[in-house]
Amino acid sequence: MQHKVLILDFGSQYTQLIARRVRELNIFCEIFPYNSKSFNVEDYSAVILSGSPFSVRAENAPHPNLSQIKGKLPLLGICFGAQYLAHNFGGEVGASNTREYGRANLSFIxxxxxxxxGVSEGSQVWMSHSDTILDLPESYELIASTHDVKNAAFKIKDENTYGIQFHPEVYHSSDGLTILKNFLVNIAGVAQTWTPDSFVETTVAELKEKLGNDKVVLGLSGGVDSTVAATLISKAIGKNLYCIFVNNGLLRKNEFENxxxxxxxxxxxxxxxxxxxxxxxxLAGESDPEGKRKIIGRVFIETFDDEAHEIKDVSWLAQGTIYPDVIESVSATGGPSATIKSHHNVGGLPDFMxxxxxxxxxxxxxxxxxxxxxxxxxDAELLGRHPFPGPGLGIRILGxxxxxxxxxxxxxxAIFVQGLKDAGLYDKVWQAGAMLLPVNSVGVMGDERTYEKAVVLRAVESTDGMTADWVNLPYEFLQKTSNKIINSVKGVNRVVYDISSKPPATIEWE
Ligand SMILES: Nc1ncnc2c1ncn2[C@@H]1O[C@H](COP(=O)(O)OP(=O)(O)OP(=O)(O)O)[C@@H](O)[C@H]1O
Ligand SMILES: O=c1[nH]c(=O)c2[nH+]cn([C@@H]3O[C@H](COP(=O)(O)O)[C@@H](O)[C@H]3O)c2[nH]1
Ligand SMILES: NC(=O)CC[C@H](N)C(=O)O
Ligand SMILES: [Mg+2]
Structure with missing residues (x-):
């Protein structure tokens, strides 16, 4: 059995980061809302309690039942999690005099x-709290402090239970990963065996078992997620996987064939x-952004459905849904009714089919x-591809x-993207593309007046597309690219570069 770690989420903005850090240690982990009924504590080797926007003192604060966990499994409470372990077991939590956000240093260990x-006094830790643990319960032992926070870390005597006020999961806690490793590996004894190879091996075995001789249909987009999903399933069931790649007429140049x-x-x-x-x-005649998206979505579903019906006796739809798609739709504090949207990728497709x-x-x-x-x-080139939206160029042609x-x-x-590749800039940019504006502007080419289209180049850096900043592309590169576009693309006489961040702008123009 693969060792895994359970992360109970109380709604902290950092919960996903905890999971990422744990995975960095090659340890598999899963996040569940603290009140979820969908996990079995027995399946886990250790448990982490996340932070929370709630104060443990608030009447409506999350109140997890830890009776199957505390004292039975290695347990680490972070921020709210630590406060909860103090507050509900005989300690005292109150509002702190000085609210602490950001940098602090461990002054006592x-x-x-x-x-x-492996962590020394002076080590930087990141704080984000307005409550503080005033008194620890009797059986708790103080193990670290900062200048302003006396009870920055504790352990419970004779239990593998720890609590820390700071956030080891954020990048700015310089020994955060070491601390998580100390807890998970040295204290809890969790094995660091979760690797991509082991994932492929177990997943292919599970898929074989689950799918047997059934037929599966999958929409391939040329993107990373659906391609990796298809490759895994194909390893398990071979020709019983039927992939469909739809050319919606809004793909990049030569993309369909390539x-x-x-x-x-x-x-x-x-x-x-x-x-x-x-x-x-x-799409002809539709210029409203939402209208266009709806048409593209509907025609995609119709096309996909027609094609899927051509396959006899297909019983599964495979999707490239990834973890953030799942977690983003779970709310820890939204009450027991919170559901996971499993249909994230192709809205509505599964119900329909x-x-x-x-x-x-x-x-x-x-x-x-x-x-x-x-x-x-x-292929590394395929895996390193920039994200490309499902509606494709349809939301980059304004109007x-x-x-x-x-x-x-x-x-x-094509000129822009190839230029980025040739200049060695493609991998430094998270996403790049061009927009066609619905305006003509006056130019002069070879002594003649032109009245042609303006295009926008956009290149952004980001980690998840939720926030983004425009990339400082070298002037020389922009100059070369602009020349090449105006000289070789008939109908364009002006190129501009988008210098807006997200927010307030979005990455796509529509
Ligand atoms: N042109 C297409 N033909 C067939 N299926 C498609 C096409 N475009 C999108 N899909 C399907 O819709 C899903 C959602 O597309 P979207 O681009 O939103 O997802 P994604 O997370 O970027 O995944 P990917 O990395 O595979 O593109 C894809 O995973 C794929 O299954
Ligand atoms: O598959 C998709 N279907 C869509 O309808 C869609 N709209 C935006 N995007 C992509 O999402 C990221 C954020 O884009 P925005 O800042 O424009 O919202 C960027 O990476 C966008 O390319 C989409 N992807
Ligand atoms: N980040 C947290 O978990 C914060 C916990 C609690 N809401 C506080 O302000 O102290
Ligand atoms: Mg995609």
Whole structure:
């Protein structure tokens, strides 16, 4: 049995980060809302309690039942989790005199403490709290302090239970990972065996067992998630996996042909469906952003459904849903009714098609999906691809969409992206693309007046697309790219660079 760690979420903004850090130690972990009924404590080797926006003193504060956990399994409470362990077992938590946010340093660490092995006094820790533990319960032992927070870390005598006021999961706690490792590996004895290779091995075995001789259909987008999902499932059931790659007419230049070709070399059973004419026909005349998105979504579902019906006796729909898709839809403090949206990827598709869902990547973060992809030998270029939105160029052509506009934007985008690759900038940028504006502007080319389209180049850095900043691309690169676009793309006489961050702007223009 694989060792795994349970993280109980009380609604902290950092809960996902705890999981990422634990995974960095090659230890598998899962997050559940503290009041979830969907986990079995017996399945875990250690438990971590997250922080929370709630004060333990508030009447409506989360009140987890720890009777099966505390004293029975190694347990670490972080911030709210630590306060809870103090407050509810005979200690006292109150409002702190000075609210502490940000940097602090450990000014005292109890000697010979396994929990702090390799951590020295002075070590920087990150704080984010307005309550503080005023008094520890009788059986608790103080093991570290900062200048302002006396009870910064404690352990319970004769139990493997620890509490810390600071956040070891954030990057700015410089020994955070060491502390988590001390707790999980040295104290709890959890094995560091969770690697991409072991994930592939166990997942393929599970998929074989689950899917047997059933047929599975999967939408391939050319993106990372669906490609890695397809490769895993294909390893388990081979030709019983039917992949469908839809050309919605809004893909990048030559993308449909290139991606299909790439998939053929990977041994996947893929059908390319060129529905571009159908999409463009349905989109004709629509210029409202939401209207366009709805049409693209609907026609995608119709096309996919038509194709899936061509496959006899298919009973599963596979999706490339990844962990953040799942967690983002779970709310720890939203009450017991909080549900997980399993249909995140292709809104509505599963209900509509009455197929069972299989999502082999739904416990992985994006960087882990890439590592798993790499361990299965998927091409590095494919794994390093920038995200590309499902509605494609449809939400980068402002206003109504025509075949001519698609052609222009494909050309511009291709020059920009190839230019980034040639200049060694592609991997330094999180996402890049071009927008076609619905305005003409006056120019002069070869002594003649022109009145043509303006395009926007956008390149952003980000980690998850939720927030983003524009990238400081070298002027020389911008200059070269602009020249090349204006000189070679007919219909464009002006190029501008988008210098807006998200928020307040979004990455896509529509
Ligand atoms: N052109 C397409 N043809 C077939 N399926 C598609 C297409 N575009 C998207 N999909 C399906 O819809 C899902 C959601 O697409 P989206 O781009 O939102 O997801 P994603 O998280 O970026 O995944 P990926 O990395 O696989 O693109 C994809 O995982 C894929 O299953
Ligand atoms: O698959 C997708 N379907 C969509 O409808 C969609 N809209 C935006 N995006 C991508 O999401 C990230 C954030 O984009 P925004 O800042 O424009 O919201 C960026 O990476 C966008 O490319 C989409 N991806
Ligand atoms: N980050 C936290 O867990 C904060 C806990 C509690 N809400 C406080 O302000 O002290
Ligand atoms: Mg995609």
């Amino acid at each position: 109890k000697g010979e403490e396994l929990f702090f092995e 991606v299909l070709d790439q998939y053929k070399h990977m041994g996947l059973n893929v059908k390319g469906v060129d529905a571009s004419a159908r999409f463009l026909k349905e 009455k197929l069972k869902i299989v999502e082999p990547l739904n416990t992985l973060f994006k960087d882990e999906v890439r590592r798993v992809g790499k361990s299965m030998g998927i 109504d969409i025509t075949p001519e506009k698609v052609r222009i934007l494909q050309e511009v985008d």
